[in-house]
Amino acid sequence: MIPELGKYAGAVLSAYGVSLLLLALIIWASLWRARQVRAQLRDVEARLKAQRSQ
Numbered sequence: 001m002i003p004e005l006g007k008y009a010g011a012v013l014s015a016y017g018v019s020l021l022l023l024a025l026i027i028w029a030s031l032w033r034a035r036q037v038r039a040q041l042r043d044v045e046a047r048l049k050a051q052r053s054q
Contacts (some may be wrong), residue, residue, distance in 0.1 A: 005012050
């Protein structure tokens, strides 16, 4: 089911490759940032809880 790309095969396949790489990078950056924000939120919640218990 793979179409014949002829002389454009290199350009098309490299475009697919770059697109997949960029998608993977966006997903990785989102997960990394989510971990950072989650850790910051835990710190803020811990500080608020400590202030309330005083």
